[in-house]
Structures are given as structure tokens and as C-alpha cells.
Amino acid sequence: MTPMIDVTFLLIIFFLVSSHLAKQETFLPLELPIASAGTPDFSDKATATIQVLASGEYQMNGQTVPLDQVRRGLLSRTNAEGGPIRVRIRTDRKTDYSHIASLLKICAITGNTDVVFAVYDEPKS
Amino acid sequence: MKTTYSNRSGRTSVDSVMTPMIDVVFLLLIFFLATSSFQKLEEMLPSAVAAAPDQQKQGSVLDTEPPVSENDLSDVVVEIKIPTGQSDSGTVTYVLNGIVMDSYQVLATRLAAILKVRLDVPIVIDPEDKVPSGEAIRIYDMVRSNGAAAVFLVAR
Numbered sequence: 001m002t003p004m005i006d007v008t009f010l011l012i013i014f015f016l017v018s019s020h021l022a023k024q025e026t027f028l029p030l031e032l033p034i035a036s037a038g039t040p041d042f043s044d045k046a047t048a049t050i051q052v053l054a055s056g057e058y059q060m061n062g063q064t065v066p067l068d069q070v071r072r073g074l075l076s077r078t079n080a081e082g083g084p085i086r087v088r089i090r091t092d093r094k095t096d097y098s099h100i101a102s103l104l105k106i107c108a109i110t111g112n113t114d115v116v117f118a119v120y121d122e123p124k125s
Numbered sequence: 126m127k128t129t130y131s132n133r134s135g136r137t138s139v140d141s142v143m144t145p146m147i148d149v150v151f152l153l154l155i156f157f158l159a160t161s162s163f164q165k166l167e168e169m170l171p172s173a174v175a176a177a178p179d180q181q182k183q184g185s186v187l188d189t190e191p192p193v194s195e196n197d198l199s200d201v202v203v204e205i206k207i208p209t210g211q212s213d214s215g216t217v218t219y220v221l222n223g224i225v226m227d228s229y230q231v232l233a234t235r236l237a238a239i240l241k242v243r244l245d246v247p248i249v250i251d252p253e254d255k256v257p258s259g260e261a262i263r264i265y266d267m268v269r270s271n272g273a274a275a276v277f278l279v280a281r
Contacts, residue, residue, distance in 0.1 A: 010152065035168070035170045041167070088169065091262075096258070116170060118169060
């Protein structure tokens with residue numbers, strides 16, 4: 001019995017870990033803004049993540065896209081889900097605010113008012 | 126299985142005794158390596174709209190424009206500006222309802238005082254185009270953690 005139990009446990013752990021890894025999307029290493037009021041993200045609401053690089057480029061689904069295509073991408077995602085989705089903005093803390101401002105406007109135009117920013121917790125010191 | 130641990134002469138082989146322990150140790154090692162995430166944990170900061178969905182109708186919520194009149198105290202407008210000629214230094218100045226604040230601390234105290242009187246006063250954060258978004262979110266976060274019910278980031 002023992003070897004079989006060994007193998008079973010190994011498989012259980014393997015699938016636990018790999019499913020956890022599969023949930024993490026491939027994210028750019030960005031210096032996210034720091035906030036103290038951030039909360040851990042446990043919501044399983046449909047979420048579109050838009051990354052804004054320090055240079056002001058937008059990335060959606062791992063591809064650099066112009067703002068107009070961000071709008072189209074959000075619209076098609078909203079239509080596919082049949083309602084407003086959550087928009088998660090991962091922005092570098094050095095990005096000019098104008099890029100965020102126009103992105104917020106796109107979100108409002110497409111009717112997605114649930115916008116969250118990805119932030120790091122304040123360092124405890 | 127038991128016979129593996131001792132040979133016929135009754136002596137215990139050290140190798141055979143160690144093997145299961147090493148198995149388990151390696152398994153634990155791999156388990157903790159795989160589960161510990163090397164990335165810093167990302168949190169989420171809900172925007173104004175997510176926090177107060179019933180405040181305004183959907184669609185136009187983010188289009189909050191600062192009020193024209195500076196005397197209109199029904200809205201609190203925090204402008205974040207870059208001092209002219211210092212576009213690269215990374216310093217910003219804060220303007221609260223048209224009054225320039227000396228420092229971040231002064232702004233924080235003033236806002237906390239305003240929020241002590243009324244928590245539901247709408248606070249509009251209007252950073253200039255060139256302001257780093259980290260700065261905008263820092264102010265936004267500060268206002269939120271002071272308990273403000275309606276904080277808006279300006280969309281253009």
C-alpha cells in the first residue's frame with residue numbers, strides 16, 4: 001500500500017500546485033503603486049487586466065496594443081460575458097497620469113465601472 | 126517492504142533506513158519551493174466606482190470634472206501639479222480647492238479635518254498629465270483610508 005499512497009499524495013500535491021500556478025497569468029514585472037487601503041483579491045468576477053507600462057504603452061492579454069484596441073478588447077470582453085466586467089489596471093508608478101486618465105475614460109465609455117488598481121501593500125517598517 | 130531495511134545477517138543498512146526519510150525531505154522541499162511565491166503579493170485598490178456603486182449612474186461616473194467655481198465647497202478638489210520648470214525632479218505640489226499646500230503632510234491634515242466634519246463629501250483628485258500615476262494613487266489611497274465615502278479620479 002505504502003508506495004501507492006506515496007504516489008497518490010505526490011499527484012495530489014502536483015495538481016494542487018500546478019493549478020495554483022495556472023491561475024497566475026504571465027505578468028510583466030511592474031513597479032506597482034503603493035497603497036495602504038489595498039485588499040487581497042479573492043473575487044472570482046470576470047476580470048480584464050490592462051497593464052500600463054512606464055512608457056505609457058498599454059498591454060492586454062500579453063500584447064502591446066493602442067488605446068483604441070483596448071476599448072475594442074474591453075467591449076468584446078463585456079459582450080462575451082454579457083455584462084460589465086471588472087477592469088484591473090496594473091500600472092507602473094512612474095506612468096504619466098494622462099495614460100491612466102484616458103484608460104479610465106475608456107472604462108467608463110464601455111460601461112465597466114468596476115475598476116480596481118493593482119497595488120503593493122505598504123512596506124511595514 | 127520491511128525486509129528492505131535489514132539484511133539477512135540482521136544488520137541494518139544505513140542506506141536503506143535513510144532512503145524513505147530523504148524521499149520525504151525532498152518531497153517537502155519541492156512542496157515548499159513550489160508553493161512559496163517569489164512574487165510580491167499584489168493587492169487591489171477598488172476605484173471610486175467600485176466602492177460606491179449607488180452614488181451615480183453607470184457610464185458617466187468616471188467623467189467627473191472639477192467644478193468651475195473654486196468657492197463651491199460642496200466638492201473638494203485636490204489637484205496634483207508639477208511645478209513649472211521642474212518636470213524631471215519628480216516633485217509635485219498639491220492644490221486643495223485652489224489653495225496651494227506646503228507639503229503632503231499639510232494636505233493630509235487638511236483633508237482629515239474636512240472628512241471629520243463630513244465623510245460623504247465628494248473628493249475629486251485631478252492630477253496633471255505628467256504626474257506619475259503612483260503619486261495619484263497615493264493621494265487616492267490616503268483619502269480613502271481617511272474614510273471618505275466618495276473619491277473620484279478624473280478621467281479625461
